[in-house]
């Protein structure tokens with residue numbers, strides 16, 4: 224089949240303008256030069272790739288109207304996110320407003336201080352014309368009182384400039400709709416940090432006030448992480464898969480999250496997680512922020528180019544079910560921290576401590592015994608992304624357990640091949656076969672091939688030279704705990720139950736409500752469960768002494784295993800009394816430590832954690 228050649232004139236055109244900052248409204252105009260003669264259908268995505276939940280972004284469209292050659296034409300709503308315009312002989316234009324007041328990386332946000340949007344929230348998809356070039360003109364806020372209040376606003380995005388200078392308002396272009404919605408845009412008076420990673424320009428735009436931010440340290444640390452990953456996937460050429468890369472960081476008082484894109488990422492972080500000038504120690508918060516950057520950056524390869532088959536292409540109207548998020552999220556979670564140790568940003572002891580924390584967290588949820596990571600991947604849309612109070616007892620995280628699966632496979636391959644092969648080789652093979660050419664020009668308008676479950680199983684055996692099918696079945700499609708202690712032993716790493724008797728606790732998660740202590744979830748088999756306490760109960764006293772959100776731990780610390788306590792709690796505003804037998808923690812927790820012996824194992828461990836760039 225031949226593709227008709229296209230010019231910029233055929234392109235789909237959008238303009239987007241922050242129209243009312245106080246009402247948080249973007250105004251968008253979409254112009255279609257040659258609309259479908261049967262009546263053009265347009266729609267807004269129901270979800271944003273990378274965040275596997277139906278979000279129905281079209282509910283934020285406040286007003287929409289259509290014009291054909293300047294005259295109003297009828298627009299018929301087809302379903303919750305689609306419209307059909309009446310037949311139109313000339314150019315069809317649609318005008319609509321988007322309400323943007325979601326302070327997350329997934330949607331759009333606008334006020335007097337900045338604007339942020341994802342294309343999935345703002346740009347209607349023109350059905351049948353998705354493979355045309357898409358041009359978007361990004362306009363500054365109107366300035367009705369002539370105060371020049373927005374004169375210093377700039378634009379940060381990985382979209383290519385068409386008629387715009389870097390960081391300026393103007394027109395930008397994407398090869399197709401899929402690309403258009405994969406480049407979020409930030410506008411405002413952000414701080415800009417720049418560095419090169421293996422010759423490719425990188426930048427981080429930081430929105431939100433951060434006193435005494437240590438920009439030199441941040442840029443040096445990010446460079447290490449990015450170069451480490453570029454060299455990981457392309458050890459010979461050290462060629463990055465994008466021409467430039469942009470981290471869009473929104474700083475808030477308390478927040479954490481990120482969403483990956485093909486040449487950028489949108490991040491949200493807590494102010495106090497960012498490094499302060501003159502304070503060179505590695506805080507837990509900063510380590511977490513670097514881990515987040517590392518995670519989203521790794522996705523540039525793993526999920527933005529190496530993709531599950533059902534994401535090539537995405538169906539943006541419905542859930543896209545895949546049993547493989549354990550690989551795309553879990554393996555990315557494994558490598559995000561591993562890159563930090565390989566880049567020399569954290570040491571071996573810290574890294575093994577972080578692995579222990581992940582392991583102990585996974586062991587705390589009995590959901591792991593009921594749901595495999597393949598099932599959790601498939602049901603992400605209704606379970607992992609829509610967790611309720613029962614989640615710890617019903618759902619396993621394909622992030623955390625998925626990262627342990629990656630760890631198990633990596634250790635197993637390293638031990639089984641005397642260090643000749645590793646999970647790194649499997650990732651590089653995935654990259655060469657599926658990822659490297661995913662957006663290659665010869666595939667323009669079409670898409671590269673995604674990966675299936677069978678492809679992965681076969682690839683593991685082929686690359687490692689081992690028979691890993693049984694282990695994969697057990698780890699990925701089974702619900703038994705992973706045989707990590709044995710795998711660690713081969714690399715001279717011990718995994719031992721923590722010896723100190725754990726403090727007796729209720730084995731609950733709590734949530735602060737005012738000063739009240741509310742049970743957010745009750746862990747199956749724990750003391751609270753055995754006594755009949757329930758998620759939602761507001762704990763008010765233990766043995767007649769008041770309990771608040773801030774003193775629960777201190778109150779419980781006065782008791783020992785074997786004691787019986789009598790908590791009072793409100794349920795539906797009725798006071799109830801319980802009797803709880805405190806025992807030592809019902810869940811075994813582990814410490815993970817490096818050993819000197821066996822010598823061959825210690826050598827394998829060194830190779831596992833060593834730098835590559």
Ligand SMILES: [Zn+2]
Pocket residue numbers: 483518519522551552555
């Ligand atoms: Zn991720």
